[in-house]
Amino acid sequence: xxxxxxxxxxxxxxxxxxxxxxxxxxxxxxxxxxxxxxxxxxxxxxxxxxxxxxxxxxxxxxxxxxxxxxxxxxxxxxxxxxxxxxxxxxxxxxxxxxxxxxxxxxxxxxxxxxxxxxxxxxxxxxxxxxxxxxxxxxxxx
Amino acid sequence: xxxxxxxxxxxxxxxxxxxxxxxxxxxxxxxxxxxxxxxxxxxxxxxxxxxxxxxxxxxxxxxxxxxxxxxxxxxxxxxxxxxxxxxxxxxxxxxxxxxxxxxxxxxxxxxxxxxxxxxxxxxxxxxxxxxxxxxxxxxxxxxxxxxxxxxxxxxxxxxxxxxxxxxxxxxxxxxxxxxxxxxxxxxxxxxxxxxxxxxxxxxxxxxxxxxxxxxxxxxxxxxxxxxxxxxxxxxxxxxxxxxxxxxxxxxxxxxxxxxxxxxxxxxxxxxxxxxxxxxxxxxxxxxxxxxxxxxxxxxxxxxxxxxxxxxxxxxxxxxxxxxxxxxxxxxxxxxxxxxxxxxxxxxxxxxxxxxxxxxxxxxxxxxxxxxxxxxxxxxxxxxxxxxxxxxxxxxxxxxxxxxxxxxxxxxxxxxxxxxxxxxxxxxxxxxxxxxxxxxxxxxxxxxxxxxxxxxxxxxxxxxxxxxxxxxxxxxxxxxxxxxxxxxxxxxxxxxxxxxxxxxxxxxxxxxxxxxxxxxxxxxxxxxxxxxxxxxxxxxxxxxxxxxxxxxxxxxxxxxxxxxxxxxxxxxxxxxxxxxxxxxxxxxxxxxxxxxxxxxxxxxxxxxxxxxxxxxxxxxxxxxxxxxxxxxxxxxxxxxxxxxxxxxxxxxxxxxxxxxxxxxxxxxxxxxxxxxxxxxxxxxxxxxxxxxxxxxxxxxxxxxxxxxxxxxxxxxxxxxxxxxxxxxxxxxxxxxxxxxxxxxxxxxxxxxxxxxxxxxxxxxxxxxxxxxxxxxxxxxxxxxxxxxxxxxxxxxxxxxxxxxxxxxxxxxxx
Numbered sequence: 001x002x003x004x005x006x007x008x009x010x011x012x013x014x015x016x017x018x019x020x021x022x023x024x025x026x027x028x029x030x031x032x033x034x035x036x037x038x039x040x041x042x043x044x045x046x047x048x049x050x051x052x053x054x055x056x057x058x059x060x061x062x063x064x065x066x067x068x069x070x071x072x073x074x075x076x077x078x079x080x081x082x083x084x085x086x087x088x089x090x091x092x093x094x095x096x097x098x099x100x101x102x103x104x105x106x107x108x109x110x111x112x113x114x115x116x117x118x119x120x121x122x123x124x125x126x127x128x129x130x131x132x133x134x135x136x137x138x139x140x141x
Numbered sequence: 142x143x144x145x146x147x148x149x150x151x152x153x154x155x156x157x158x159x160x161x162x163x164x165x166x167x168x169x170x171x172x173x174x175x176x177x178x179x180x181x182x183x184x185x186x187x188x189x190x191x192x193x194x195x196x197x198x199x200x201x202x203x204x205x206x207x208x209x210x211x212x213x214x215x216x217x218x219x220x221x222x223x224x225x226x227x228x229x230x231x232x233x234x235x236x237x238x239x240x241x242x243x244x245x246x247x248x249x250x251x252x253x254x255x256x257x258x259x260x261x262x263x264x265x266x267x268x269x270x271x272x273x274x275x276x277x278x279x280x281x282x283x284x285x286x287x288x289x290x291x292x293x294x295x296x297x298x299x300x301x302x303x304x305x306x307x308x309x310x311x312x313x314x315x316x317x318x319x320x321x322x323x324x325x326x327x328x329x330x331x332x333x334x335x336x337x338x339x340x341x342x343x344x345x346x347x348x349x350x351x352x353x354x355x356x357x358x359x360x361x362x363x364x365x366x367x368x369x370x371x372x373x374x375x376x377x378x379x380x381x382x383x384x385x386x387x388x389x390x391x392x393x394x395x396x397x398x399x400x401x402x403x404x405x406x407x408x409x410x411x412x413x414x415x416x417x418x419x420x421x422x423x424x425x426x427x428x429x430x431x432x433x434x435x436x437x438x439x440x441x442x443x444x445x446x447x448x449x450x451x452x453x454x455x456x457x458x459x460x461x462x463x464x465x466x467x468x469x470x471x472x473x474x475x476x477x478x479x480x481x482x483x484x485x486x487x488x489x490x491x492x493x494x495x496x497x498x499x500x501x502x503x504x505x506x507x508x509x510x511x512x513x514x515x516x517x518x519x520x521x522x523x524x525x526x527x528x529x530x531x532x533x534x535x536x537x538x539x540x541x542x543x544x545x546x547x548x549x550x551x552x553x554x555x556x557x558x559x560x561x562x563x564x565x566x567x568x569x570x571x572x573x574x575x576x577x578x579x580x581x582x583x584x585x586x587x588x589x590x591x592x593x594x595x596x597x598x599x600x601x602x603x604x605x606x607x608x609x610x611x612x613x614x615x616x617x618x619x620x621x622x623x624x625x626x627x628x629x630x631x632x633x634x635x636x637x638x639x640x641x642x643x644x645x646x647x648x649x650x651x652x653x654x655x656x657x658x659x660x661x662x663x664x665x666x667x668x669x670x671x672x673x674x675x676x677x678x679x680x681x682x683x684x685x686x687x688x689x690x691x692x693x694x695x696x697x698x699x700x701x702x703x704x705x706x707x708x709x710x711x712x713x714x715x716x717x718x719x720x721x722x723x724x725x726x727x728x729x730x731x732x733x734x735x736x737x738x739x740x741x742x743x744x745x746x747x748x749x750x751x752x753x754x755x756x757x758x759x760x761x762x763x764x765x766x767x768x769x770x771x772x773x774x775x776x777x778x779x780x781x782x783x784x785x786x787x788x789x790x791x792x793x794x795x796x797x798x799x800x801x802x803x804x805x806x807x808x809x810x811x812x813x814x815x816x817x818x819x820x821x822x823x824x825x826x827x828x829x830x831x832x833x834x835x836x837x838x839x840x841x842x843x844x845x846x847x848x849x850x851x852x853x854x855x856x857x858x859x860x861x862x863x864x865x866x867x868x869x870x871x872x873x874x875x876x877x878x879x880x881x882x883x884x885x886x887x888x889x890x891x892x893x894x895x896x897x898x899x900x901x902x903x904x905x906x907x908x909x910x911x912x913x914x915x916x917x918x919x920x921x922x923x924x925x926x927x928x929x930x931x932x933x934x935x936x937x938x939x940x941x942x943x944x945x946x947x948x949x950x951x952x953x954x
Contacts, residue, residue, distance in 0.1 A: 004521070004522065008525050008528075011529055012529055012532060022554040023552070023553065024552050024554040024555070025550045026551075039555045056711045056796045060687065060795070060796065061687055081707075081708065082795030082796050083795075085768075086768070
C-alpha cells in the first residue's frame with residue numbers, strides 16, 4: 001500500500017511538471033511584443049475605428065483587424081479562420097496566439113459579449129436606459 | 142403582484158422549514174435516548190415534508206411567472222420572451238442562477254422524501270445532511286439584506302425594485318409601455334437537449350449528497366461499517382445518473398455548439414466530470430471494503446470528496462472566477478455568492494473532517510499487504526488512477542481561481558485539448574487494461590493458473606482484433622508525433638480488451654446470470670465509450686479542407702511548423718464544389734420568420750470509386766439563428782449532421798451573406814453587338830457566338846410573343862473558366878421584356894436588348910447581389926455512435942447493479 005502511495009505521488013508530480021512546461025501567461029499587447037514568437041493569451045478589444053476585413057469569397061479563412069488594449073496599445077491581428085459570430089458586438093476579446101513581427105497571429109479568439117452577461121446588473125441597467133431613451137425621443141414634436 | 146408575494150412567502154417558508162428540519166434532525170441524531178430521539182425525528186420529518194412541498198410550490202410559482210410572461214418580474218424579463226416555444230419555457234428556468242438552484246433544491250427535496258420512506262437505520266443523521274443542503278439551497282434564493290450584505294438572490298424581485306433609478310419607472314404605465322417583452326432565452330439553449338440535460342445533470346449533482354450523508358452518518362453514529370451497505374445503492378444511482386447527465390451535455394454540445402465535437406475540456410464540462418470520477422473510485426473501494434474489510438478510509442474519502450467537488454464545481458462555474466477561460470460565460474452576483482458558496486463548501490468539508498478526527502482511532506486497519514493476485518489490489522490501483530486523473534483535471538481547470546488567489550497570470554498553453562489528452566490517453570490505456578483483467582481475479586487470492594485459463598481467450602481475441610484495427614483502421618493521427626499515436630493504438634487495444642473480456646466474463650464465468658451482471662455490463666459500456674472516443678477523435682476528418690486560401694506573405698507559424706489546414710470553404714449558390722471525397726452544393730435556404738432561424742440545404746454527393754454510375758447522395762440541413770445587432774444580422778450557427786451507423790458527417794455554417802442586407806446598386810451598361818464580337822468586363826470577356834431573330838410572321842413557333850431576339854454567348858474569365866449563357870429579349874404588343882442570364886461565379890448579369898436604332902445591344906451588369914454564398918466547415922466523425930451506445934450500456938449496468946442490490950438482502954430496507 002505504501003509503495004502504491006509513493007508511486008501515486010510520483011505520478012502526480014510528474015504529470016503536473018509536464019503540464020507546467022505548457023503553461024503560458026495572460027499578456028497585454030506591449031508585453032506580448034517583448035515576447036515575440038511566444039504563445040500568449042492577449043486581452044484586448046477590437047478597435048472599431050479601424051477596418052475589420054473578412055471576405056469569404058476571396059478567402060474564407062482570413063480575418064484581419066486591429067486590436068487595442070486598455071493601455072492604448074494597438075496591433076494588427078491576423079486570424080486564419082472564419083469570422084466568429086457576434087465579433088463586432090464583443091466588448092472584450094482574449095486572443096490566443098503569438099506576435100510574429102508587427103502582426104499578432106491569432107490561433108483562437110474567445111469573445112466576451114454583453115449578451116452573455118445577462119445576469120450582470122450593470123448591463124441590465126444600461127439596457128433599461130436605452131429602452132427608456134427611445135420613447136422620449138419619439139415624444140418630441 | 143400577488144403571485145410575487147406568494148413566491149416571497151414560499152421562499153421564506155422553505156428556508157424556515159429546512160432550518161427547523163436541520164435542527165430537529167440534529168437533535169435527534171445527537172441523542173442516544175430513544176425517548177428523546179423520536180419526537181425530534183418526528184418534528185424533523187414534518188418540517189422536511191413542509192419544505193419539500195414548499196419547494197414544489199416555488200417551482201410552480203416561478204413557472205407561472207414565466208409561462209404568463211409577467212415581465213414586471215426580473216426573472217421573466219431576463220430569461221423569457223413572448224415568441225419562445227412552450228417547450229423552451231422550462232429551459233428559461235435553468236438559464237438563470239436562481240432557477241437552477243431551485244432545480245437542485247427540487248431534486249434534493251424529492252431525494253429527501255424518498256429517504257424518509259425507505260431509510261430505517263440512519264434516518265436522522267442522513268436527513269440532517271439533506272436538510273442542511275436544503276437550507277443552504279434555500280438561502281441562495283432569499284435575497285434579504287443582513288446589514289449591507291445581500292444574502293442570495295430572490296427570483297421574485299420586480300424590475301422596478303431592482304432598478305429604481307431607471308427613468309422608465311417614473312411612468313406609472315411602464316409595464317404596458319416599456320416592458321412589453323423579455324430579453325429571451327440564449328439561443329444556444331433553444332435546443333431539445335437543453336430541456337432534458339439540465340434536470341438529469343442536476344439530479345446527478347443532487348443525488349451525490351446521499352452517499353456523502355451516509356458516510357457522515359456512519360461516523361456520527363459510530364457505525365463505521367454499516368454505512369457502506371446503505372451507501373452503495375445510492376452511489377450506484379448517483380454515478381449512473383450523473384454519467385448520463387454529463388454525456389447528455391456532450392450530446393448537446395455536439396448538436397448545437399460549433400466547436401466541432403462533443404467534448405472540449407471546457408471548465409464547465411471538467412467540473413461536472415471530476416466528481417463522477419471520484420464517485421466511481423468510491424464505488425470500487427466500497428466494494429473492496431464489503432468483500433475484504435479493507436479500504437474503509439479510502440471509501441470515506443472518495444464518497445465525501447465527490448460531493449465536495451460537486452459544490453466546488455458549482456463555485457467554479459457560477460461565481461465568475463473562471464472569467465476568460467470558458468466558452469460558457471458566467472458572471473455571478475459578485476462577491477456575495479462567492480463567499481456564500483465558500484461558506485457552504487467549508488461547512489461540508491468541516492463536518493466529515495471533524496467526525497473523522499474524532500473516530501479515526503476506531504477504524505480497524507489491516508496492515509498486511511494485499512496479494513498482487515487479488516481482485517482488491519487491482520481495483521484499488523484503478524481507483525487511484527481515477528483519483529490521479531481527477532486531480533490533474535481539476536488542478537488545470539482551477540488555474541483561473543489560483544490566479545485570483547495568488548495574483549498570478551498563468552494560462553493553459555497553445556493546445557488546451559492536447560494538454561489534457563496526452564495524460565488522458567495514458568489513463569484510458571491503463572484503466573482499460575485494469576477493467577479488462579480485474580474481474581477475473583478473485584478477492585483475497587487467485588491462482589495464476591485460474592487467471593490464465595480464463596484470460597487467455599479474451600486476451601488473444603482482443604489482440605487479434607486490435608491488430609486488425611491498427612492495420613486496416615487507418616488510425617494515423619500524427620499531429621503530436623509517433624509517441625502519442627502509439628499511445629492511441631495501445632489505448633484502442635485496451636478498450637477492445639475491456640469490451641471482449643467483460644462480455645466473455647458475462648458468458649463464461651457468470652453464465653449469463655443477471656444478478657451479478659451489472660458491473661460487467663457497465664464495464665462493457667465503459668469500454669465502448671473509450672473505443673468510441675479514441676476512434677472518433679483520432680480519425681476525425683476535416684472534409685472542408687481548403688487549400689486555395691491566399692497565404693499572407695511573411696507570416697509563418699512561430700515554431701516554423703506547417704500551418705494547420707484552413708478549415709473553411711465558401712460555397713456559391715448552385716455551384717457544385719469539390720470538397721474531400723464529396724462534391725458539395727449549396728441548394729438554398731429558407732427562413733423561419735417566427736424564430737428568425739435560417740435552414741440551409743446543402744447537398745453532398747460522392748461518386749463510388751468502383752462504379753462511377755452510382756452516386757451516394759444526401760442532404761445536410763444545418764441551421765442558424767439570425768441575431769439582430771446594429772452591425773447587421775449576426776449568425777449563430779447550429780450544426781447539421783447526416784447520421785450513418787458507422788459515421789456522422791457534421792456541417793455548420795461559419796458565414797452567410799444575407800441577401801436582404803445587400804442593396805443592388807450596380808446598373809446595366811449597354812454595348813451594341815453583332816455575332817463574332819467580343820465585349821470586355823472587369824474580369825474577362827464575353828464572346829458573341831450567335832444572335833437569332835424571329836417574329837411570328839415568319840416563324841409559327843412563337844405563339845406567345847410577337848418577336849424575339851435570342852443569343853448564344855460564352856463568358857470567359859481571366860482564370861480561364863468559361864460559361865455558356867443565352868439571354869433573350871421579347872416583344873409582345875409593343876412591350877419589351879428581358880430574359881436575363883447570370884454567371885454567379887463572376888457576379889455577372891447579362892441581357893440583350895433591341896435599341897431604338899434597331900441594333901441589338903448586350904446589357905451587362907456586374908453586381909455582388911447576384912452572389913449568394915455560404916461559408917462552412919464540415920467534419921466526419923467515425924464511430925461516434927459507439928460512444929452514445931456505450932453510455933447507454935454503462936448507465937444500464939449501473940441500474941442493473943442497483944436493482945439487484947435493492948432486491949437482495951445486501952440492502953436492508
